[in-house]
Amino acid sequence: PLADFADGKARFYTFRSSAKTIAFFVLKGSDGVIRSAFDACDVCYEAKKGYRQEGDYMVCNNCGNRFPSSRINVESGGCNPAPLKQQVQGDRVIIRGADLETGARFF
Numbered sequence: 001p002l003a004d005f006a007d008g009k010a011r012f013y014t015f016r017s018s019a020k021t022i023a024f025f026v027l028k029g030s031d032g033v034i035r036s037a038f039d040a041c042d043v044c045y046e047a048k049k050g051y052r053q054e055g056d057y058m059v060c061n062n063c064g065n066r067f068p069s070s071r072i073n074v075e076s077g078g079c080n081p082a083p084l085k086q087q088v089q090g091d092r093v094i095i096r097g098a099d100l101e102t103g104a105r106f107f
Contacts, residue, residue, distance in 0.1 A: 002091045005034060008069070010053040012039060015100045020107045022100050023050060024084050026093055029069035030056045034088055036095060037072050037081035040106035044079055048107070051081055082106060 004011060010027040023039035039050035041060065049061035057066040058081055065079045073083040085099040 002034065002088060002093055005093070008056075010051075010058065012050075015097065017097075017101050017104055020104050022103055022107050024095070024100065024103070025051065025058075025081075026086070026095075027053070027058075027069055027072065029072060031070040033070070034086070034093055035069065035072040035074075036084040036086040036093070038084050038103040038106055039081070040103065041079045041082055042077055045082075045106040 005026060005028040008028050010025045012025045015022045024036060025039055026036045029035045044060055044062035047062040051058045052061055056069050058072060059066050060079050063079055067080055072081055076083050082103060086093055086095045
């Protein structure tokens with residue numbers, strides 16, 4: 001439900017694909033936009049440490065880089081949280097299983 005993200009706190013989830021468990025998060029950015037990303041990046045994913053939230057920033061648990069919530073799912077590559085396609089339909093945030101599967105390489 002969209003209302004789950006009104007407080008701006010990141011919610012962490014897992015999706016079990018046929019081969020792997022894929023971790024991701026969803027949050028409402030400081031700009032009011034719902035954003036989602038894999039709990040991994042192109043640089044640090046092999047450490048399998050993901051991100052944590054500190055205020056308005058998502059912080060890499062491996063290297064400590066900080067990313068403002070308003071840039072999640074905008075920036076890609078490097079240590080940015082890898083973008084995850086999602087959409088808001090009415091009062092729901094929708095993430096398709098096929099889109100989650102695209103991040104399997106990180107896990």
